[in-house]
Amino acid sequence: MKSNNKSLFQKDLLNEAFRQSFVKLNPRLMFRNPVMFTVEIGTAVMLIVSLWTLTGSSDQGSFWYNFTVFLILFLTLLFANFAEAIAEARGKAQADSLRKTREETPARLADGRTITSAALKKGDIFICEAGDIIATDGEIIEGLATIDESAITGESAPVIRESGGDKSSVTGGTKVLSDKIKVKVTTEPGESFLDKMIALVEGASRQKTPNEIALTILLAGFTLVFIIVTVSLKPFADYANAPITIASFIALFVCLIPTTIGGLLSAIGIAGMDRALRANVITKSGKAVETAGDIDVLLLDKTGTITIGNRKATQFYPAKDIDEKQMIRAAVLSSMSDDTPEGKSIIELAGVNPLSYAVNAPRFIRFSAETRSSGIDFEQSRIRKGATDAIKRIVEKAGNIFPEEIEAKVREISGKGGTPLVVSENETALGVIELQDIIKPGIRERFERLRKMGIKTVMVTGDNPLTAKFIAEKAGVDDFIAEAKPEDKMNYIKKEQSAGRLVAMMGDGTNDAPALAQADVGVAMNSGTQAAKEAGNMVDLDNDPTKLIEVVEIGKQLLMTRGTLTTFSIANDVAKYFAIIPALFITAIPALQSLNIMALSSPQSAILSAVIFNAIIIPFLIPLALKGVAYKPIGASALLRRNLLIYGLGGLIAPFIGIKLIDIIVSLFI
Ligand SMILES: Nc1ncnc2c1ncn2[C@@H]1O[C@H](COP(=O)(O)OP(=O)(O)OP(=O)(O)O)[C@@H](O)[C@H]1O
Numbered sequence: 001m002k003s004n005n006k007s008l009f010q011k012d013l014l015n016e017a018f019r020q021s022f023v024k025l026n027p028r029l030m031f032r033n034p035v036m037f038t039v040e041i042g043t044a045v046m047l048i049v050s051l052w053t054l055t056g057s058s059d060q061g062s063f064w065y066n067f068t069v070f071l072i073l074f075l076t077l078l079f080a081n082f083a084e085a086i087a088e089a090r091g092k093a094q095a096d097s098l099r100k101t102r103e104e105t106p107a108r109l110a111d112g113r114t115i116t117s118a119a120l121k122k123g124d125i126f127i128c129e130a131g132d133i134i135a136t137d138g139e140i141i142e143g144l145a146t147i148d149e150s151a152i153t154g155e156s157a158p159v160i161r162e163s164g165g166d167k168s169s170v171t172g173g174t175k176v177l178s179d180k181i182k183v184k185v186t187t188e189p190g191e192s193f194l195d196k197m198i199a200l201v202e203g204a205s206r207q208k209t210p211n212e213i214a215l216t217i218l219l220a221g222f223t224l225v226f227i228i229v230t231v232s233l234k235p236f237a238d239y240a241n242a243p244i245t246i247a248s249f250i251a252l253f254v255c256l257i258p259t260t261i262g263g264l265l266s267a268i269g270i271a272g273m274d275r276a277l278r279a280n281v282i283t284k285s286g287k288a289v290e291t292a293g294d295i296d297v298l299l300l301d302k303t304g305t306i307t308i309g310n311r312k313a314t315q316f317y318p319a320k321d322i323d324e325k326q327m328i329r330a331a332v333l334s335s336m337s338d339d340t341p342e343g344k345s346i347i348e349l350a351g352v353n354p355l356s357y358a359v360n361a362p363r364f365i366r367f368s369a370e371t372r373s374s375g376i377d378f379e380q381s382r383i384r385k386g387a388t389d390a391i392k393r394i395v396e397k398a399g400n401i402f403p404e405e406i407e408a409k410v411r412e413i414s415g416k417g418g419t420p421l422v423v424s425e426n427e428t429a430l431g432v433i434e435l436q437d438i439i440k441p442g443i444r445e446r447f448e449r450l451r452k453m454g455i456k457t458v459m460v461t462g463d464n465p466l467t468a469k470f471i472a473e474k475a476g477v478d479d480f481i482a483e484a485k486p487e488d489k490m491n492y493i494k495k496e497q498s499a500g501r502l503v504a505m506m507g508d509g510t511n512d513a514p515a516l517a518q519a520d521v522g523v524a525m526n527s528g529t530q531a532a533k534e535a536g537n538m539v540d541l542d543n544d545p546t547k548l549i550e551v552v553e554i555g556k557q558l559l560m561t562r563g564t565l566t567t568f569s570i571a572n573d574v575a576k577y578f579a580i581i582p583a584l585f586i587t588a589i590p591a592l593q594s595l596n597i598m599a600l601s602s603p604q605s606a607i608l609s610a611v612i613f614n615a616i617i618i619p620f621l622i623p624l625a626l627k628g629v630a631y632k633p634i635g636a637s638a639l640l641r642r643n644l645l646i647y648g649l650g651g652l653i654a655p656f657i658g659i660k661l662i663d664i665i666v667s668l669f670i
């Protein structure tokens with residue numbers, strides 16, 4: 001997607017949008033937009049009035065005048081439809097490029113048969129080797145491979161995906177560059193990640209967000225009020241003996257109601273999701289993008305998010321009376337079937353083949369974020385390795401003493417930001433393994449930016465408080481939670497939410513799924529596990545944990561664009577009253593001439609100029625609606641002041657100039 005960033009108005013998109021502008025005139029579609037729907041009724045009435053004047057009746061003015069008003073209103077409708085259509089067309093173009101990625105590919109099953117990707121069902125297992133296109137979404141159950149994901153991310157650097165751990169997901173349409181993997185299908189045909197995304201970006205499943213619905217209702221309310229205002233002018237005009245033509249009534253009404261925002265509202269929403277997609281973030285709903293704009297707290301994982309995530313064993317520290325060989329044996333045996341990066345790195349550091357230790361009928365205990373330990377049972381041996389507090393509990397529960405020198409070593413390793421893993425055999429502590437991880441470069445600056453936006457960052461980790469503190473300070477997060485189990489993350493989110501705060505969370509592991517689901521904005525990494533991706537409401541194709549910063553900016557930009565264009569829309573109607581009201585009453589009440597501050601040449605020219613301005617302001621603002629107003633992290637009130645000045649004052653003044661200029665041109669013709 002990054003690779004085919006399109007310019008705002010491409011020729012094929014324009015053609016499609018042009019066609020859709022007419023299709024959308026269908027009153028049944030128009031009805032969803034109350035402001036433009038009333039304009040459509042006004043347009044129809046003007047067509048009837050124009051035809052009526054052809055019968056020779058002259059009290060409504062000439063055919064050409066009435067027909068011109070009709071044409072301008074018709075154009076207003078087309079412009080509003082075009083705004084929505086061009087926003088949708090841009091989404092469709094993205095869908096097409098995604099669709100290319102999803103083309104039929106052969107899949108080689110584990111039993112040697114080859115079938116087409118469309119026939120793959122959930123649970124099937126297929127094999128991919130260097131050069132193969134991965135047939136559909138799945139999880140690697142065996143092996144490791146470098147994969148080119150540029151088809152979906154536009155990023156050409158290959159990525160590594162491997163079984164076990166939190167980087168086991170593969171996406172259909174991506175290409176294996178080296179090695180061989182066994183993949184278990186995780187989706188039913190037609191429901192793959194790409195299928196869902198295509199439906200989404202095509203707008204098929206786009207629903208109005210609650211904010212958008214609220215604004216639509218508000219605008220409908222405005223429209224109703226102005227219908228009453230316009231209608232109540234009638235007795236007033238009769239009393240003043242100043243008959244008002246239907247064209248004048250409708251022109252006044254259309255200028256009074258907020259047509260600018262009414263015409264651009266839905267384009268603004270579509271463009272927001274589109275911008276997220278361009279940032280390589282797939283959003284399951286427009287609501288998530290908007291909510292992101294209001295986030296107060298951001299929860300981040302430590303391992304893999306703030307740090308690179310390949311925690312590597314760097315040193316074995318045996319306890320006082322323990323032989324190093326004995327400790328290494330226990331460390332290696334406990335990692336025999338531990339395919340986490342931690343487990344693999346322990347075997348690597350030991351440099352021993354685990355099979356060289358003969359063990360009978362082993363039972364492996366896999367690592368879980370719940371127990372924070374892993375290990376092996378065989379014959380008379382129970383070997384465990386894990387977080388200090390987890391192992392300490394095991395040791396002390398059996399009535400054994402947890403050695404002081406191990407406690408000291410643990411503190412020392414943690415104090416430097418390393419992760420200590422304590423090894424025990426038969427409930428006796430044997431020593432400590434030091435694991436190290438690297439803080440991602442540039443992360444501090446990114447957190448600084450979040451702080452300027454007023455967002456609190458909280459690091460959550462299963463690691464001990466000392467390690468957590470070290471990393472938190474180094475990375476520059478505002479707060480941290482240590483020794484957190486999966487439900488702790490979720491409970492923290494609940495607590496913040498009950499205090500009225502909106503919480504975002506990024507995660508990739510299955511253990512993050514409950515928290516991702518609970519968060520107001522849950523962003524899962526595309527490389528993450530299937531459970532994480534299903535629980536969140538956004539997926540980041542780039543697997544960049546700091547992507548939330550961009551998502552927040554896109555959300556803020558969306559909310560701001562909607563707010564400023566609403567302000568603009570209402571402000572820019574004021575000049576139109578000054579154009580139309582004097583024009584209506586000028587003959588009956590000459591005193592109203594003083595309101596004609598633009599010195600418009602004639603009543604008819606004034607009315608035409610106002611409706612022309614009202615129409616062309618919509619296409620004028622389409623680029624702004626699609627690109628969004630510029631976001632600057634300068635604090636909410638400064639931003640509001642700045643926008644009110646530009647769009648409020650600008651919206652007030654611009655039409656006085658615009659209408660005057662149009663009047664000069666129009667007066668040449670009438
Ligand atoms: N393979 C493993 N075997 C045994 N213990 C482990 C293993 N991997 C990690 N641990 C221990 O379990 C703790 C919790 O791990 P977990 O993956 O839940 O959190 P984390 O990786 O520290 O933090 P994050 O939530 O940021 O991923 C780790 O801090 C470590 O002490």
Ligand SMILES: [K+]
Nearest residue numbers: 254255257259
């Ligand atoms: K208007």
Ligand SMILES: [Mg+2]
Nearest residue numbers: 303304462509
């Ligand atoms: Mg982890």
